[in-house]
Structures are given as C-alpha cells and as structure tokens.
Amino acid sequence: MGREGIEAYRGYMRHRYVALLLLLCLLAAMAVVSLSAGSASLSVIDVLKALASHDGSPESIIVWNVRMPRVAAAIVVGAALAMSGCVMQAVLHNPLASSSTLGVSQGASFGAALAITCLGAGMQSGGSASLLISEPYMVTLFAFIGGISTTIVILFLSRLRIASPSVLVLAGVAISSTFSGATTLIQYFADDVMVASIVYWTFGNLGRAGWNEIAMIGAVCVPAFVFFMLSRWDYNAIESGEYSARSLGVNVGVLVPLSLGLSALITSVSVSFTGCISFIGLIAPHVMRRIVGNDYRYLIPGSAICGAVLLLVADIACRMIISPVVLPIGALTSFVGAPLFLCLILRERRVG
Amino acid sequence: MIDVRNISFSYGQKAVLQDVSFSAGDGEVVGILGNNGAGKSTLITCINRVRRPDSGDVIIDGLSTGSMKERDIARLIAYVPQNTEAVRISVFDSILLGRRPYIRWGMGREDIEACQAVIERIGLGSLQLRCMDELSGGEMQKVMLARALVQKPRVMLLDEPTSNLDPRNQHEMMAIVRDMAREEHITVLAVLHDLNLALRFCDRLFFLKDGRGFCCCGRDEVDGGIIRDVYGIDAEVFAAGDRRFVLIGG
Numbered sequence: 001m002g003r004e005g006i007e008a009y010r011g012y013m014r015h016r017y018v019a020l021l022l023l024l025c026l027l028a029a030m031a032v033v034s035l036s037a038g039s040a041s042l043s044v045i046d047v048l049k050a051l052a053s054h055d056g057s058p059e060s061i062i063v064w065n066v067r068m069p070r071v072a073a074a075i076v077v078g079a080a081l082a083m084s085g086c087v088m089q090a091v092l093h094n095p096l097a098s099s100s101t102l103g104v105s106q107g108a109s110f111g112a113a114l115a116i117t118c119l120g121a122g123m124q125s126g127g128s129a130s131l132l133i134s135e136p137y138m139v140t141l142f143a144f145i146g147g148i149s150t151t152i153v154i155l156f157l158s159r160l161r162i163a164s165p166s167v168l169v170l171a172g173v174a175i176s177s178t179f180s181g182a183t184t185l186i187q188y189f190a191d192d193v194m195v196a197s198i199v200y201w202t203f204g205n206l207g208r209a210g211w212n213e214i215a216m217i218g219a220v221c222v223p224a225f226v227f228f229m230l231s232r233w234d235y236n237a238i239e240s241g242e243y244s245a246r247s248l249g250v251n252v253g254v255l256v257p258l259s260l261g262l263s264a265l266i267t268s269v270s271v272s273f274t275g276c277i278s279f280i281g282l283i284a285p286h287v288m289r290r291i292v293g294n295d296y297r298y299l300i301p302g303s304a305i306c307g308a309v310l311l312l313v314a315d316i317a318c319r320m321i322i323s324p325v326v327l328p329i330g331a332l333t334s335f336v337g338a339p340l341f342l343c344l345i346l347r348e349r350r351v352g
Numbered sequence: 353m354i355d356v357r358n359i360s361f362s363y364g365q366k367a368v369l370q371d372v373s374f375s376a377g378d379g380e381v382v383g384i385l386g387n388n389g390a391g392k393s394t395l396i397t398c399i400n401r402v403r404r405p406d407s408g409d410v411i412i413d414g415l416s417t418g419s420m421k422e423r424d425i426a427r428l429i430a431y432v433p434q435n436t437e438a439v440r441i442s443v444f445d446s447i448l449l450g451r452r453p454y455i456r457w458g459m460g461r462e463d464i465e466a467c468q469a470v471i472e473r474i475g476l477g478s479l480q481l482r483c484m485d486e487l488s489g490g491e492m493q494k495v496m497l498a499r500a501l502v503q504k505p506r507v508m509l510l511d512e513p514t515s516n517l518d519p520r521n522q523h524e525m526m527a528i529v530r531d532m533a534r535e536e537h538i539t540v541l542a543v544l545h546d547l548n549l550a551l552r553f554c555d556r557l558f559f560l561k562d563g564r565g566f567c568c569c570g571r572d573e574v575d576g577g578i579i580r581d582v583y584g585i586d587a588e589v590f591a592a593g594d595r596r597f598v599l600i601g602g
Binding site: 230244293 | 425
C-alpha cells in the first residue's frame with residue numbers, strides 16, 4: 001500500500017510538470033510566430049532557418065536584430081510581471097493583488113517619469129518618436145523608489161485588521177490616482193516635447209527595450225525567481241494562515257517584506273524600460289491557478305511562463321490588428337485585462 | 353517533557369495571561385480548559401512563540417525555547433490551529449508541509465515516506481490526492497493532525513481540535529490523538545470545551561481562570577467544586593466503572 005500511495009503521488013506531480021512543459025512548448029511556438037509576424041513577411045520555416053544559421057542574410061538580420069529583442073523583452077517582462085503578481089497574491093493573502101491593481105506599477109512609472117523629465121535622465125532622439133533613456137540606472141532607481149514606497153504603504157495597510165482584499169485594492173486605486181495626478185502635474189510644467197514623450201512613454205512599448213535593457217531586467221529577475229522558488233513551501237504555508245506558517249518555522253516577519261520588496265523591484269525595473277503594462281501580473285497567476293491549483297511549487301514557474309505567453313500574444317495582436325500601425329501594448333492589456341479583473345472582483349464578492 | 357514557566361501576555365493594557373506555569377510529561381495528554389476569554393488559545397500560541405509572551409519561558413527536554421529560531425522551535429512543537437483555511441492544494445502536499453522545518457531546498461524521498469507513513473497510520477489513504485477544499489470538517493482536522501505528526505514534534509498543541517466535529521468524529525479524533533501521544537511519546541496540550549471529552553481522553557486537566565492558572569489535576573481529581581469555581585455553574589461528577597462523567601446544572 002505504501003509504495004502505491006507514493007507512486008500515486010509521484011504521478012500527480014508528473015501531471016503538473018507535464019502541464020508546465022506543454023506551456024513552455026506553447027511559449028516557444030508563440031515566440032516563433034511572433035518572430036515571423038511583421039512588415040517583412042517571413043514564413044515560420046524562414047524564421048527557423050534564420051534562427052539556425054545566424055549568417056548575416058537579410059532574414060537572419062531581421063530575426064536576430066530587429067524582432068528578437070522585442071520577443072525577448074515580451075518574454076522577460078511578461079514573466080517578471082506575472083511572477084511578482086503571483087508572489088504578491090501569496091504574501092498579502094489576496095487574490096486581487098498585483099503590481100498594477102495595488103498601484104506599484106503606477107508608482108514606479110511616476111518615479112521613472114520624474115527621473116526622465118526633471119532630472120534629465122532621458123532625452124528625445126532626433127527623428128523618431130522614441131525616447132532614449134540616457135541614464136538607465138537613474139531611471140530604474142527612481143522607478144524602484146516609486147514602486148517600493150507604494151509597496152510600503154500597501155504593506156502597512158495590509159497589517160491593519162480592517163484591510164480585506166477589496167479594501168486593499170481600493171487603496172491601490174487611491175494610490176494610483178495620486179500618482180496619475182502627480183504625473184499630470186509634471187506634464188503641466190514640462191514643455192511640449194517632454195509631454196509628448198511622457199504620454200508616449202506611459203503607453204507601454206516593448207520595442208523600447210534593447211539587449212542591454214533586457215539583460216538588466218533579466219539580471220534582476222533571475223535571482224528573484226531563485227528566491228521565490230526557494231520560498232515556495234513557505235508561500236504554501238502562508239496560504240493556510242499566518243499562525244500556521246509560523247508554527248511550521250516560517251519567519252513571516254522577514255519573508256513577507258522581502259518578497260514584496262523583490263516583487264516591487266522586478267516590477268519597477270520592467271516598468272522603467274517598457275512603460276506601464278497592466279493586468280498581466282493579475283491574470284497570469286489566475287489562469288495558472290485553474291490549471292495547476294494553488295501549489296506555489298508549480299504556480300510560480302507556471303505564472304512566469306504564462307505571463308510570458310500572454311504578453312507575447314498581446315504583442316502579436318498589437319502588431320497585427322491594424323498593421324503596419326503598432327498599437328500600444330499597455331492599452332491592449334488594459335482593454336482585455338480590465339473585464340477579467342471585474343469578473344474576479346465579482347467572484348470574490350460571491351465567495352467572500 | 354515540557355515545562356511552561358511564568359508566562360505572561362497582554363494586548364496593550366489588557367493582561368490576558370498572568371504568570372501561568374505548568375508542566376507535562378512525555379506521552380501525556382493534558383486538556384486546557386476554562387471559560388471563553390480565559391486565555392486558552394493565547395496560552396498555546398505563546399508556548400510555540402507564534403505570539404511573543406511578555407515574560408516567561410518554555411523549556412522542552414531541558415532546552416529553553418526563548419532564544420531559538422522559528423525553524424528549531426517548529427522541530428520541537430507542532431500546532432493545529434482552531435480554524436484552518438481550505439487551501440486548494442492536495443491532501444498529500446498539505447501534510448508534506450509538516451516537513452518544512454527540516455528541508456533546505458526541497459522535499460526528499462524520506463520526507464515523502466514519512467508523510468506516507470502518517471497517512472496510512474491515520475487512514476487518509478483514500479483522500480491523499482483530493483484537494484483540501486473538497487474535504488469535510490472532520491477530514492480536514494485529521495489532515496491538520498497528520499501535518500503536525502509529520503513534523504515529528506516533542507510537543508503538539510491543539511486548539512479546539514473537535515470544535516467543528518460531530519460526536520463520532522470528536523471521539524475518533526481524540527482517540528487518534530491519545531494513541532499517537534502514547535506511541536510516539538509526544539506531549540499533547542489540547543484546548544477543549546467539552547468536559548466529558550476531556551475526562552475521557554486527557555490524563556490531566558489544566559484549568560485557566562481570568563488569565564491565571566487555576567489548578568492542574570489528574571482526571572480522577574476533578575470534582576463539581578472545581579468546575580463550579582472555574583465556570584461559575586453547578587455541576588456534578590459521577591463515576592461509572594473507571595469512567596467519569598460531568599452533569600452540568602446539578
């Protein structure tokens with residue numbers, strides 16, 4: 001009987017790993033589709049050839065130099081946002097938590113906008129409408145300060161007894177509008193070019209990130225992912241209540257602020273290079289909860305992969321809907337994400 | 353062997369526990385009883401330092417837990433809270449969480465085997481891959497007990513382990529608790545409200561009154577007088593064979 005029980009459990013774990021593997025295959029497929037979509041039409045076969053050769057042919061240059069950074073940015077940023085949402089939901093014990101619903105993204109965007117306009121960390125490049133960030137570290141630092149200060153407020157509010165999941169999200173709305181107001185104020189005092197660049201910046205644009213930026217986001221996300229995975233059992237323990245978690249030896253007083261801080265950091269770094277991209281961090285973990293359950297051993301990697309897939313798909317849609325015009329991705333994720341968010345709130349009300 | 357020494361705890365100005373002391377031996381089941389608000393739940397959460405007591409110490413097998421890390425305390429003391437939230441993870445994984453104080457990176461073969469052994473001992477085999485939110489109250493309590501046992505503790509704290517259970521499940525639960533205490537030489541401290549259940553399954557009863565230890569006595573020493581003093585109600589204790597019963601309201 002003992003053997004059988006253990007075998008049955010191993011089978012149960014295998015199912016979940018297979019689900020993650022399939023999702024990873026879907027991500028690879030979407031990446032190839034994304035590489036083949038664009039103004040210069042390439043077939044999937046052409047893309048695969050170009051990927052394999054890397055020989056300086058026109059196809060190879062388009063795939064590697066033009067489209068690959070965009071795809072890589074979608075994958076890294078999608079994974080970062082989804083991972084941070086997943087961990088925030090775990091430690092705040094709140095299914096509605098994510099960097100965009102709690103105002104962390106907005107705080108980070110405000111910090112970045114401040115650095116770009118007031119401190120001269122960004123400048124408008126001559127002909128194109130794109131904004132060059134001349135001092136990425138300063139922008140990231142300010143984005144992080146914006147994001148982390150929102151996180152501290154949220155952490156403080158979550159400690160109050162009255163803070164139900166919906167109350168925290170309402171607080172997030174309040175915080176977001178404070179930052180929107182502050183950003184408006186910056187725009188009021190900025191000149192035309194700056195206003196245009198801030199507005200353009202807040203749209204969210206994956207094309208803005210080059211290899212250096214992607215490497216920087218990755219350099220922050222990989223250690224964060226390792227930390228989150230090391231804490232996966234702790235997040236499972238927190239799910240059954242704070243006292244239960246403590247009695248299992250989880251140092252809640254350190255784990256919660258550290259997890260929230262890291263989530264704020266990876267959100268801020270992503271936001272400072274790609275602008276505000278909403279709802280990926282909220283939706284991806286919920287999709288994965290349906291597929292693998294609430295076990296953070298599978299939920300954290302699953303959310304990361306799912307977030308990457310969602311952002312890739314959103315990016316493909318942005319480029320295809322009225323091609324050759326590329327729609328702002330932040331607008332698209334908000335359009336699709338907001339109704340889903342409403343559904344979640346309504347379900348939360350029914351259950352709670 | 354657990355020795356609780358002079359535990360005091362207060363919420364702001366309000367003293368909840370004042371100078372509470374008692375001790376319990378290996379394999380012993382001690383019921384903690386008293387009125388609502390007497391400080392029973394606070395006492396057991398102070399014992400495993402989930403709440404920080406203002407003063408006092410808990411000594412287990414000669415070691416003071418006051419300066420221990422969370423992880424080390426969790427290897428000595430397991431805790432089953434009064435209400436457990438139904439988490440959407442499997443029963444097996446939920447029980448496996450009890451190994452949390454022992455792992456660094458991940459669960460190994462011996463963790464899974466320890467878990468399987470407890471599942472079989474308590475008879476949860478048919479439920480092990482079910483999701484926690486599909487379980488009944490009785491099944492859920494057994495899972496939480498199994499998690500505590502997988503922790504291989506020296507002391508087990510149970511906060512009203514039978515509060516949501518029907519009479520049959522109450523007896524089943526307490527019988528498992530008593531048997532496991534004997535087999536594994538674990539000291540069990542259980543907050544209970546049902547005096548008859550306490551007299552049936554506990555070796556000794558510790559009564560709390562207004563945050564102070566009122567008395568700690570063997571189950572054969574409990575009489576109507578003690579119950580009257582602690583709860584402020586009339587009660588009589590009858591003996592039938594080696595069993596004792598409480599009749600409330602004289």
